[in-house]
Amino acid sequence: MNIDSIKNGLVIDHITAGKAMRIYDMLHLGELDCQVAIIKNAHSTKMGKKDIIKIDSAIDIDLDVLGYMSPHITVDVIRDGQRVEKKHIELPETLTNILRCKNPRCITTTEQEIPHIFRLANAEKREYRCIYCDTKASNL
């Protein structure tokens, strides 16, 4: 399968297989005018199978979303057809307005204006908890 190389833009690589569509939605890539390619179940020597997203535009994306969604993810920055940077995404310490707290007793259910913030509670288990009520985030 051939997908054109991009000239200026981003390649989100090493996405856990099956998570590309979720990332596409969370980064609101459907709202872009440029070409966006989603490659599912690509061969990977390290991961077996992986997903890849290619974005043909040098946009700013929320790296925290990527770090939370998939553990080995990388972002290649492409300029004039060349990779100029490879970013390894760490697990973010906090996630702001990416997840919503599911605890019906949490203050976020009634205060409309406050940001929904989760903190990294256990990096090994990739576990996040609401900063207000300590409820564990459900996995995406």
Add this chain to the structure above:
Amino acid sequence: MKNLINILDLSTKDIDDLIAVANDIIANPEKYQEACKHKVLATLFFEPSTRTRLSFESAMLHLGGSVLGFSDAASCSVSKGESVADTISVVSGYADIIAMRHPKEGAPMIAATRATVPVINAGDGGHFHPTQTLTDMLTIQHEKGRFDHLTIGLCGDLKFGRTVHSLIAAMSRYEGVKFVLISPEELKLPGFVKQEYLDSTGTEYVETSSLDEALPQLDILYMTRVQKERFFNEEDYLRLKDSYILTPDKMKLAKSDMIVLHPLPRVNEISTAVDADPRAAYFRQAAYGKYIRMALILKMLEVRV
């Protein structure tokens, strides 16, 4: 320390200092009777309370200060749809310190971000209740004389029991403290308390559903009420409310120097026949609440006597 939201906002040294001041207040109350003259405490109780609100108000009055506030969400602008953040911004202009209780977990944290005066969490839903823990610790210091090497049984609703969560956070910092967690399956201690306060500190604990089996090993039995207001489904409440009832017969299984604590109010989880037992310390515990809150108000207003 500007706010007290979680008991861990206080170090063990802070707690020792507060207890020392509380004990000095007990011994020399007249020394403190004008310490907070011209200062105003706002008690914002979005959820009903007897002991906590009255002990805060009594504490401020005994320090020579004044109090204002409300004891029911229906009697304030929240009933008109005002947010906690806006309420706090307004009250910050009327008071020097705020004690706040709210049924939603995390509400005092929101309040602290908006307030220009110190905020004390007086209980947020089933989450935390740090000033009850200070009361519990003043009681433990008086009754047991130490915080280390104690086996503490926590019995009843450990899931929504905010006093239990804060007490575990505080006491897991002392050497040789062991917890026996006694609850029905549905009301077991939440994962975040186990993970962040017990596992992370290497504190020993066991979980059981049998009060009888746990009783003989305990130095402290901390009873809690199954709280009707935390259930969305009344059937679940009715099924669980009588899970544990402490009676004089059960007290025969306990050590002669064990103490029974309870944050109160009780419904039926401690038979009134136990009240006469000298090991029943819960009414003495309630009285300590005023003194430790006096010490806390002094600390947070940075008043030295």
